[in-house]
Amino acid sequence: xxxxxQNSGPLSVPEGAIASLNCTYSDRGxxxxxxxxxxxxxxxxxxxxxxxxxxxxxxxFTAQLNKASQxxxxxxxxxxxxxxxxxxxxxxxxxxxxxxxxxxxxxLSVIA
Amino acid sequence: GAGVSQSPSNxxxxxxxxxxxxxxxxxGHTALYWYRQSLGQGLxxxxxxxxxxxxxxxxxxxxxxxxxxxxxxxxxxxxxxTQQEDSAVYLCASSLSSVSSTYFGPGTRxxxx
Numbered sequence: 560x561x562x563x564x565q566n567s568g569p570l571s572v573p574e575g576a577i578a579s580l581n582c583t584y585s586d587r588g589x590x591x592x593x594x595x596x597x598x599x600x601x602x603x604x605x606x607x608x609x610x611x612x613x614x615x616x617x618x619x620f621t622a623q624l625n626k627a628s629q630x631x632x633x634x635x636x637x638x639x640x641x642x643x644x645x646x647x648x649x650x651x652x653x654x655x656x657x658x659x660x661x662x663x664x665x666x667l668s669v670i671a
Numbered sequence: 672g673a674g675v676s677q678s679p680s681n682x683x684x685x686x687x688x689x690x691x692x693x694x695x696x697x698x699g700h701t702a703l704y705w706y707r708q709s710l711g712q713g714l715x716x717x718x719x720x721x722x723x724x725x726x727x728x729x730x731x732x733x734x735x736x737x738x739x740x741x742x743x744x745x746x747x748x749x750x751x752x753t754q755q756e757d758s759a760v761y762l763c764a765s766s767l768s769s770v771s772s773t774y775f776g777p778g779t780r781x782x783x784x
Protein backbone atom coordinates (compact mmCIF):
# COMPACT_ATOMS: atom_id res chain seq x y z
CA UNK A 560 0.00 0.00 0.00
CA UNK A 561 1.56 3.25 -1.12
CA UNK A 562 0.99 5.91 1.51
CA UNK A 563 1.78 9.56 1.87
CA UNK A 564 1.46 10.99 5.35
CA GLN A 565 1.00 14.62 6.35
CA ASN A 566 0.07 16.33 9.58
CA SER A 567 -3.47 17.58 9.06
CA GLY A 568 -2.88 20.77 11.05
CA PRO A 569 -4.01 23.43 11.25
CA LEU A 570 -0.54 24.92 11.24
CA SER A 571 -0.76 28.53 12.35
CA VAL A 572 2.09 30.95 11.69
CA PRO A 573 2.28 34.74 12.00
CA GLU A 574 2.57 36.86 8.89
CA GLY A 575 6.20 37.17 7.80
CA ALA A 576 7.31 33.94 9.48
CA ILE A 577 8.55 30.75 7.83
CA ALA A 578 5.97 27.99 7.44
CA SER A 579 7.35 24.45 7.38
CA LEU A 580 5.20 21.68 5.94
CA ASN A 581 6.29 18.06 6.13
CA CYS A 582 5.47 14.84 4.31
CA THR A 583 6.65 11.25 4.53
CA TYR A 584 6.04 8.49 2.01
CA SER A 585 6.17 4.71 2.17
CA ASP A 586 7.11 3.70 -1.39
CA ARG A 587 10.90 3.62 -1.67
CA GLY A 588 10.52 3.51 -5.46
CA UNK A 589 9.08 7.03 -5.51
CA UNK A 590 11.06 9.34 -7.76
CA UNK A 591 8.98 12.47 -8.23
CA UNK A 592 7.54 14.67 -5.53
CA UNK A 593 5.02 17.47 -5.75
CA UNK A 594 3.44 20.14 -3.59
CA UNK A 595 -0.03 21.37 -4.49
CA UNK A 596 -1.90 24.24 -2.91
CA UNK A 597 -5.68 24.01 -2.57
CA UNK A 598 -7.80 26.94 -1.48
CA UNK A 599 -11.12 26.10 0.11
CA UNK A 600 -13.65 25.08 -2.52
CA UNK A 601 -11.08 25.22 -5.31
CA UNK A 602 -9.07 22.64 -7.21
CA UNK A 603 -5.40 21.90 -6.46
CA UNK A 604 -2.71 23.91 -8.20
CA UNK A 605 0.92 22.84 -8.53
CA UNK A 606 3.41 25.07 -6.75
CA UNK A 607 6.60 22.99 -6.65
CA UNK A 608 8.05 19.72 -7.82
CA UNK A 609 11.38 18.09 -6.95
CA UNK A 610 13.12 15.02 -8.27
CA UNK A 611 16.59 15.09 -6.68
CA UNK A 612 17.81 15.01 -3.10
CA UNK A 613 18.47 18.43 -1.65
CA UNK A 614 16.77 21.77 -1.91
CA UNK A 615 14.93 23.46 -4.76
CA UNK A 616 13.99 27.11 -4.46
CA UNK A 617 11.34 29.06 -6.34
CA UNK A 618 10.66 32.54 -5.03
CA UNK A 619 9.40 32.28 -1.45
CA PHE A 620 9.05 28.50 -1.71
CA THR A 621 11.72 25.88 -1.04
CA ALA A 622 11.14 22.16 -1.47
CA GLN A 623 13.48 19.80 0.36
CA LEU A 624 13.86 16.10 -0.43
CA ASN A 625 15.62 13.34 1.50
CA LYS A 626 15.04 10.00 -0.24
CA ALA A 627 16.99 8.04 2.36
CA SER A 628 14.60 9.24 5.05
CA GLN A 629 11.61 9.17 2.67
CA UNK A 630 10.85 12.73 3.63
CA UNK A 631 9.90 15.80 1.65
CA UNK A 632 9.15 19.25 2.99
CA UNK A 633 7.99 22.64 1.81
CA UNK A 634 9.18 25.89 3.35
CA UNK A 635 7.31 29.11 2.74
CA UNK A 636 9.31 32.20 3.63
CA UNK A 637 7.74 35.55 4.51
CA UNK A 638 4.34 33.88 4.86
CA UNK A 639 1.36 35.96 3.77
CA UNK A 640 -2.33 35.64 4.69
CA UNK A 641 -2.90 34.70 1.02
CA UNK A 642 -0.80 31.58 1.63
CA UNK A 643 -3.55 30.27 3.92
CA UNK A 644 -4.70 27.08 2.21
CA UNK A 645 -4.36 23.32 2.36
CA UNK A 646 -1.05 22.01 1.04
CA UNK A 647 -1.09 18.58 -0.55
CA UNK A 648 2.01 16.43 -0.92
CA UNK A 649 2.00 13.97 -3.84
CA UNK A 650 4.46 11.36 -5.05
CA UNK A 651 4.88 9.04 -8.00
CA UNK A 652 7.35 6.50 -9.32
CA UNK A 653 8.22 8.29 -12.53
CA UNK A 654 8.07 11.68 -14.19
CA UNK A 655 6.06 10.85 -17.28
CA UNK A 656 2.30 10.75 -17.46
CA UNK A 657 1.38 8.83 -14.33
CA UNK A 658 -1.18 9.01 -11.51
CA UNK A 659 -0.16 10.75 -8.31
CA UNK A 660 -0.51 9.41 -4.77
CA UNK A 661 -1.64 12.24 -2.52
CA UNK A 662 -1.46 12.84 1.19
CA UNK A 663 -4.50 14.22 3.00
CA UNK A 664 -2.97 17.67 3.19
CA UNK A 665 -1.91 20.13 5.86
CA UNK A 666 -4.05 23.17 6.49
CA LEU A 667 -1.96 26.32 6.86
CA SER A 668 -3.28 29.47 8.47
CA VAL A 669 -1.19 32.65 8.26
CA ILE A 670 -2.27 35.14 10.89
CA ALA A 671 -2.00 38.85 10.02
CA GLY B 672 -10.02 25.37 -24.27
CA ALA B 673 -7.87 27.34 -21.89
CA GLY B 674 -8.15 24.86 -19.05
CA VAL B 675 -9.73 21.61 -17.93
CA SER B 676 -13.49 21.93 -17.71
CA GLN B 677 -15.96 19.70 -15.94
CA SER B 678 -19.71 19.44 -15.94
CA PRO B 679 -21.93 19.65 -14.10
CA SER B 680 -20.33 21.72 -11.35
CA ASN B 681 -22.84 20.36 -8.85
CA UNK B 682 -25.04 17.28 -8.96
CA UNK B 683 -27.58 16.17 -6.40
CA UNK B 684 -29.04 12.73 -6.96
CA UNK B 685 -31.10 10.20 -5.09
CA UNK B 686 -29.57 7.01 -3.81
CA UNK B 687 -29.83 4.28 -6.44
CA UNK B 688 -29.79 6.62 -9.45
CA UNK B 689 -27.06 6.62 -12.11
CA UNK B 690 -24.95 9.73 -12.76
CA UNK B 691 -22.58 10.80 -15.50
CA UNK B 692 -19.77 13.28 -14.94
CA UNK B 693 -17.98 14.89 -17.87
CA UNK B 694 -14.44 16.13 -18.29
CA UNK B 695 -12.99 18.18 -21.15
CA UNK B 696 -9.18 18.16 -20.88
CA UNK B 697 -6.81 20.80 -22.14
CA UNK B 698 -6.58 20.51 -25.91
CA GLY B 699 -3.74 18.20 -26.94
CA HIS B 700 -3.24 16.67 -23.51
CA THR B 701 -2.85 12.94 -23.99
CA ALA B 702 -3.22 11.88 -20.37
CA LEU B 703 -6.41 12.26 -18.36
CA TYR B 704 -6.98 11.36 -14.72
CA TRP B 705 -10.00 11.08 -12.46
CA TYR B 706 -9.64 11.61 -8.71
CA ARG B 707 -12.18 12.09 -5.97
CA GLN B 708 -11.93 14.05 -2.76
CA SER B 709 -14.22 13.33 0.15
CA LEU B 710 -14.73 15.85 2.94
CA GLY B 711 -11.48 16.34 4.83
CA GLN B 712 -9.67 13.74 2.76
CA GLY B 713 -6.87 13.86 0.26
CA LEU B 714 -7.27 13.10 -3.39
CA UNK B 715 -8.05 9.47 -4.15
CA UNK B 716 -6.97 8.22 -7.58
CA UNK B 717 -9.69 6.52 -9.63
CA UNK B 718 -8.55 5.94 -13.21
CA UNK B 719 -5.93 7.11 -15.71
CA UNK B 720 -6.28 7.35 -19.49
CA UNK B 721 -3.48 7.60 -22.03
CA UNK B 722 -5.25 8.44 -25.24
CA UNK B 723 -8.43 6.38 -25.27
CA UNK B 724 -7.06 3.44 -23.31
CA UNK B 725 -6.96 3.08 -19.53
CA UNK B 726 -3.67 1.51 -18.46
CA UNK B 727 -4.52 2.02 -14.80
CA UNK B 728 -8.03 1.68 -13.44
CA UNK B 729 -6.91 0.30 -10.09
CA UNK B 730 -8.56 3.07 -8.10
CA UNK B 731 -12.14 2.44 -9.17
CA UNK B 732 -13.81 1.50 -5.86
CA UNK B 733 -16.37 -0.94 -7.26
CA UNK B 734 -17.91 -2.23 -10.46
CA UNK B 735 -20.53 0.50 -10.13
CA UNK B 736 -17.87 2.90 -11.38
CA UNK B 737 -16.81 3.03 -15.02
CA UNK B 738 -15.19 5.56 -17.30
CA UNK B 739 -14.51 6.04 -20.95
CA UNK B 740 -12.63 8.46 -23.12
CA UNK B 741 -13.38 9.07 -26.77
CA UNK B 742 -11.37 10.76 -29.51
CA UNK B 743 -8.48 11.17 -27.11
CA UNK B 744 -10.39 14.04 -25.59
CA UNK B 745 -13.62 14.07 -23.57
CA UNK B 746 -14.05 11.60 -20.75
CA UNK B 747 -17.17 10.48 -18.92
CA UNK B 748 -17.18 8.93 -15.44
CA UNK B 749 -20.35 6.94 -14.77
CA UNK B 750 -21.52 5.86 -11.34
CA UNK B 751 -24.37 3.37 -11.33
CA UNK B 752 -26.78 2.83 -8.45
CA THR B 753 -25.25 5.68 -6.44
CA GLN B 754 -24.72 5.28 -2.71
CA GLN B 755 -24.34 7.95 -0.03
CA GLU B 756 -20.65 7.11 0.33
CA ASP B 757 -20.18 8.20 -3.29
CA SER B 758 -20.76 11.81 -2.20
CA ALA B 759 -17.53 13.67 -2.92
CA VAL B 760 -15.89 16.16 -5.27
CA TYR B 761 -14.82 14.40 -8.45
CA LEU B 762 -11.77 16.04 -9.98
CA CYS B 763 -10.45 15.55 -13.47
CA ALA B 764 -6.90 16.42 -14.50
CA SER B 765 -4.92 16.28 -17.71
CA SER B 766 -1.28 16.40 -18.69
CA LEU B 767 0.70 16.50 -21.92
CA SER B 768 3.88 14.48 -21.43
CA SER B 769 4.95 14.93 -17.86
CA VAL B 770 3.17 14.65 -14.55
CA SER B 771 4.69 18.02 -13.64
CA SER B 772 2.38 19.57 -16.22
CA THR B 773 -0.79 18.17 -14.66
CA TYR B 774 -3.67 20.63 -14.45
CA PHE B 775 -6.88 20.07 -12.53
CA GLY B 776 -10.40 21.01 -13.48
CA PRO B 777 -12.78 22.76 -11.06
CA GLY B 778 -14.45 19.51 -10.05
CA THR B 779 -17.99 18.19 -9.84
CA ARG B 780 -19.53 18.14 -6.38
CA UNK B 781 -21.74 15.04 -6.15
CA UNK B 782 -24.25 14.74 -3.35
CA UNK B 783 -26.21 11.52 -2.98
CA UNK B 784 -29.31 11.91 -0.80
